Amino acid sequence: MFSFLGLVAVLTALAGAGLLVVQATQVARGKKADLRRTNLLLLGGAVSAMVVLELAILSNDFTVRYVADHHSVTTPFPYNVATGWAALEGSIVLWGLILAVYTWLLGRAVARQPDRLGAGALTVMGVVALFFFGVMATIANPFETCTLAAARSCLESSPLPFVTAMAPADGFGPNPLLQNHILMAIHPPMLYLGFIGLTVPFAYGMSALALGLPGTAWLERSKRATVVAWSFLSLGIVLGSWWAYEVLSWGGWWAWDPVENASFMPWLVATAFLHSSLVQIRRGMLQSWNFVLVISAFALTILGTFLTRSGTIVSVHSFTQSLIGPALLGFLALILIGSFTLFAWRAPLVAQPSRLDSFSSREGAFLLNNLLLTVYAIVVLVGTIYPIILEAFTGDRVSVGPPFFNRLTAPISFALLLAIGVGPVMPWRLARPEVVWKRIHGPLQIGLGTGAAFILGGVRSAWVVAVAIATVFLMSVIIRHAFVQANNAARVKGRSVRVELARLFSRDPGYWGGQVSHIGVALVALGIAAASNLSVSTELAMVPGDVVRFAGYEVTYRSPFLEQKINKQVQGARLDVARGGEFVATADPLISVFSNSSTAIGTPAVISRFRGDLYLTLRTIGPEGITLKLDASPFQWLLWAGGLTVAAGGFVALKGSRVEARSDVALLV
Amino acid sequence: MWRYLSERTIRKLRLVVTAGLALFVIIALSVAPEPSEDRALKIGDQIRCPVCSGESIAASPNQLARDMMLRVRELIAAGYTDEQVIDEVIAGYTDAQRLDPAFRPATAALWTIPALVLTLGAVAGARTRRRTVMTDE
Numbered sequence A: 001m002f003s004f005l006g007l008v009a010v011l012t013a014l015a016g017a018g019l020l021v022v023q024a025t026q027v028a029r030g031k032k033a034d035l036r037r038t039n040l041l042l043l044g045g046a047v048s049a050m051v052v053l054e055l056a057i058l059s060n061d062f063t064v065r066y067v068a069d070h071h072s073v074t075t076p077f078p079y080n081v082a083t084g085w086a087a088l089e090g091s092i093v094l095w096g097l098i099l100a101v102y103t104w105l106l107g108r109a110v111a112r113q114p115d116r117l118g119a120g121a122l123t124v125m126g127v128v129a130l131f132f133f134g135v136m137a138t139i140a141n142p143f144e145t146c147t148l149a150a151a152r153s154c155l156e157s158s159p160l161p162f163v164t165a166m167a168p169a170d171g172f173g174p175n176p177l178l179q180n181h182i183l184m185a186i187h188p189p190m191l192y193l194g195f196i197g198l199t200v201p202f203a204y205g206m207s208a209l210a211l212g213l214p215g216t217a218w219l220e221r222s223k224r225a226t227v228v229a230w231s232f233l234s235l236g237i238v239l240g241s242w243w244a245y246e247v248l249s250w251g252g253w254w255a256w257d258p259v260e261n262a263s264f265m266p267w268l269v270a271t272a273f274l275h276s277s278l279v280q281i282r283r284g285m286l287q288s289w290n291f292v293l294v295i296s297a298f299a300l301t302i303l304g305t306f307l308t309r310s311g312t313i314v315s316v317h318s319f320t321q322s323l324i325g326p327a328l329l330g331f332l333a334l335i336l337i338g339s340f341t342l343f344a345w346r347a348p349l350v351a352q353p354s355r356l357d358s359f360s361s362r363e364g365a366f367l368l369n370n371l372l373l374t375v376y377a378i379v380v381l382v383g384t385i386y387p388i389i390l391e392a393f394t395g396d397r398v399s400v401g402p403p404f405f406n407r408l409t410a411p412i413s414f415a416l417l418l419a420i421g422v423g424p425v426m427p428w429r430l431a432r433p434e435v436v437w438k439r440i441h442g443p444l445q446i447g448l449g450t451g452a453a454f455i456l457g458g459v460r461s462a463w464v465v466a467v468a469i470a471t472v473f474l475m476s477v478i479i480r481h482a483f484v485q486a487n488n489a490a491r492v493k494g495r496s497v498r499v500e501l502a503r504l505f506s507r508d509p510g511y512w513g514g515q516v517s518h519i520g521v522a523l524v525a526l527g528i529a530a531a532s533n534l535s536v537s538t539e540l541a542m543v544p545g546d547v548v549r550f551a552g553y554e555v556t557y558r559s560p561f562l563e564q565k566i567n568k569q570v571q572g573a574r575l576d577v578a579r580g581g582e583f584v585a586t587a588d589p590l591i592s593v594f595s596n597s598s599t600a601i602g603t604p605a606v607i608s609r610f611r612g613d614l615y616l617t618l619r620t621i622g623p624e625g626i627t628l629k630l631d632a633s634p635f636q637w638l639l640w641a642g643g644l645t646v647a648a649g650g651f652v653a654l655k656g657s658r659v660e661a662r663s664d665v666a667l668l669v
Numbered sequence B: 001m002w003r004y005l006s007e008r009t010i011r012k013l014r015l016v017v018t019a020g021l022a023l024f025v026i027i028a029l030s031v032a033p034e035p036s037e038d039r040a041l042k043i044g045d046q047i048r049c050p051v052c053s054g055e056s057i058a059a060s061p062n063q064l065a066r067d068m069m070l071r072v073r074e075l076i077a078a079g080y081t082d083e084q085v086i087d088e089v090i091a092g093y094t095d096a097q098r099l100d101p102a103f104r105p106a107t108a109a110l111w112t113i114p115a116l117v118l119t120l121g122a123v124a125g126a127r128t129r130r131r132t133v134m135t136d137e
Helices: A002-028 A035-058 A065-070 A079-086 A088-112 A116-137 A182-197 A199-210 A217-247 A258-283 A287-309 A316-321 A324-349 A362-394 A402-425 A433-456 A462-493 A497-507 A509-533 A637-657 B007-031 B039-044 B063-077 B082-089 B109-127
Strands: A145-149 A154-158 A536-542 A547-550 A553-564 A568-579 A582-587 A590-594 A600-603 A605-609 A612-622 A625-634
Touching (some): A002 A035, A035 A065, A035 A116, A065 A145, A079 A088, A088 A116, A088 A217, A116 A217, A116 A324, A217 A637, A287 A324, A402 A462, A433 A462, A433 B007, A553 A612, A600 A612
Antiparallel strands (some): A605 A612
């Protein structure tokens, strides 16, 4: 039954998407059509598809192939719900749902005020929805009926709903790695909200080009969606990184893994876009560049999906495993060719009316920011896909790993930090050196003073000191600026400085939201500098009763333990961690061997405290004792706190863009 | 006593303080010894575990990775340089075991493409500036 209902839902959404393309095109051409109902058709189909899939999972209906392959009666809540999007076909269903919601929201804005630009954007949304629901109805159908079953899996299936179904007694269950931490269930939807949200500015951009309406309308109309998408993307990246740190025992939070890079590249480009769109809104510059950025950001989300969903990453040769890979690649080619052709065709209309007066200006700083972020994105892009391309064309294999990315991105990141420090307090058009100097001199002294204090305190790592100076400088600039602004407002309005400080956010949420994100970036930078330069690690052999001293901790190995679970055999070591003779916590690092995999998977034990984390990983365990890897990384929480602050800044900025008409200061400054 | 100093003198004094702090930081960092670190783990980070998916031998709990880490430690003890250790450990494998790819014709694009984008971007950015300063009409 669920197979049938699911198929109906997918086909309904597909029909809705098709109708939307036709009708929205008519409206964009100046005719009339009721887009509301079509939009509801798309949304209704998309919601139903997700609901049906979830119901099939929760009711253990193993006649549905997706359920048989990815769910098991033993899967606990909330991981059974998360199974709805944890595997390939289900993730496409979630993608379709979120796309339909964004389309519906965009449609509501258009319905309120029928216009060609918005209708054109709806056409583009419809085309993208057509692709995803088309994929769902054909090559990645999550509602296929199982026709031949083995004990715990489905061997053959049919896309038709009314065939004789055969269900396995139980399903295979989700990937074990995906069901041991709550963050795993949360972070993919956050990333999707970010990825898919970037379709909205892309749709507006393409609509503006197709209709010959460049200018700033498309930017202003899509600004909220861009900030929403960017904030969720930031949140998704942080939560994903946090999950990796807590669950995978590679001992780090970021491995420049292609899957991570796939989420980071659109973030970098979307960040550049947020800033450069502001330059266009304020000063009319960078019109062409904004089209390039919005196309790139959207294309990178599709590229990211292709990289993570096609199996290309493991090896180029597993390419044909699923047809979704070629489909996504084809769609990516279509987007790139289509949108850049459109762009080239309309290039004469895209004017560059205004030019830069001086590099020493707010827009000059934005130009630098865009250059750095673009080069950053290119480094990540080349490092991620070059090995794949090289192998595909020459058979030559090369690995590009963390040492490469770290070496190239560290200087770019540092330059960005300095730009963040100065940029936000540079006046538009022309920033006279003495004005800028007045605004940054005090903060520079505070930053340098902090650096000197670090050195006197015994920190010898040049990177840590440099990043500490840059970040303290950056934060002081922002805090000083807030006080100066509040002071001026207080003098004019005769209110207290404290009241005016509190009112800063409501007066210009775009600017101050942006500054909150900047502070978040600074915290992340500080966290990265500390974790990668001041962390210490060691690896040692221990037998029960052994005590080791490490980074101020005393770690005692108590005993090994063994647990036999349904799908895995878990070996673990019980350790006591103390500091200065005082008990801190017990730690149980594990090594699991899953029944469906021969590779041992380690699960770390993480003890998080304000001054830093102690990260214990079991490398080997046996009758002769254990080998334990210990990592102590100071102030690890800075990374998570900073990342969450970045996302929070976006949401703060969002609060105000609705009432922006009141203030001529645009969203991010 | 501050109020007896002219504003200009105060500004000069502040500049001296800033310059002094900057000088201290720069000198202190340039004479500071390199922080000691575990060479074996650092080298291990640069070698890909041959049987894992994308993990370095320093990070993987796999037996082969562990054996390779032991070899790294032996070679360090025998006085090999970092580069010699890597060459020795990945002997018998291809260059693809290096997580930090060596610069050769096939890999040159990894560096040249970003450098090219940086150059082109800088040139394009420089061209956005008004060549002649316009006066207000």
